[in-house]
Amino acid sequence: MNSIFSMSRKDVITFLIFSAVVLLMPIWLQPFGAAYPDLMQKFAIFGILAIGFNILFGLTGYLSFGHAAFLGAGSYAAVWTFKLFSMNPIPALIFAVIIAGLFALAIGYVSLRRSGIYFSILTLAFAQMSYNLAYSVLTPVTYGETGLQLALDDPRIADAAFGGGSDVALPVSNLFGMVNMNGIPGFYFCAIFLIIGFFITQRIFASPFGMMLRAIKSNQNRMSYTGFNTRPYTLTAFVISGMYAGLAGGLMAVTDPLAGAERMQWTASGEIVLMTILGGVGTLIGPVVGAWLIKYFENIFSSFNENVLHNLFAFLPEGIEKFVVEVTSMFVGEGWHLTLGLVFVLVVTFLPGGMMEGYRRIVDMFQKKDDGDGKASTKSDAATAPAE
DSSP, X not given: OOOSSSOOHHHHHHHHXXXXXXXXXXXXXXXXXXXXXXXXXXXXXXXXXXXXXXIIIIIIOOOOSOTHHHHHHHHHXXXXXXXXXXXXXXXXXXXXXXHHHHXXXXXXXXXXXXXXXXXXXXHHHHHXXXXXXXXXXXXXXXXXXXXXXXOTTXXXXXXXXXXXXXXXXXXXXXXXXXXXXXXXXXXXXXXXXXXXXXXXXXXXXXXXXXXXXXXXXXXXXXXXHTTOOOHHHHHHHHHHHHHHXXXXXXXXXXXXXXXXXXXXXXXXXXXXXXXXXXHOTTOSSHHHHHHHHHHHHHHHGXXXXXXXXHHHTTTSOHHHHHHHHHHHTTTSGGGHHHHHHHHHHHHHHHOXXXXXXXXXXXXXXXXXXXXXXXXXXXXXXXXXXXXX
């Protein structure tokens, strides 16, 4: 089979390998101590967020510092759907994507009047305004600093009509009342959306629309001088990217039904940028790898404390053990950001193209070695061949 939906053989293989890696996470993450549902859910959710952001930044070249606004909007929309309508995650995700898309349309329409650093500053300003609105102004909708949460007296119209819900305990999001969206089922629910999102991104990368976005990134001024209107393309990319963020925010609410203003802070937007750069801007898989790496550091390295370190280095002499623990403790626990910062500095310095550039260098190195061995064997055969 050469193609699926006009996909090349290489794209089909990439998609199948990516799908297998995602679906088999509970197995291959075991040796890394990361095969527990909450962390795998984060891997899937932030993978969606990163590949969506990469459509705007990687393909179009527009660096947004305000994508956390769409993440938060998706979370709020999903939780309100749970409170008012049903604990079924499907309507919640649809509503989250629509609200985030409309929000992105409004912000993108204004921000995309500028480019470069001015665009980045505008998106940052909108994100901070959104955070302040959610934190202190729109408290009847967002519940301010306490966050939007479920309550026993929520109407949940659809669930009440069909006899669902409970009067004694807060409900859990569930798929048509059959499967609760926590634990491993919650991970696989998020993983399916990651795979679908990756497929859509893959098709965008290979489409004429994707090629147009690359041209805009390469030289937007030249395209404008020829009379070509790039605005609809950049705005479409911005809205699609915002909808991905809304989907990620909705999935956060599905796995943990609450929404808070902290998801809209500028630090959350900066984390999205770090994920994309760390993995590889403009690559398909790179942003997902970057998201997984950062979330791994956040959840694994931050859990280390001095007791864990003393047990880890117990084989060393007492004086050396104490020194090693004191030094190492600066890079784990509350200081895990220092480890992340060092990794980021090393990657940007030696691998400007992110982790995917390192992967390509390794592949090229082995290919050159194989080519060299092939040429050497050819020369050897030619030298030993009998003269005619």
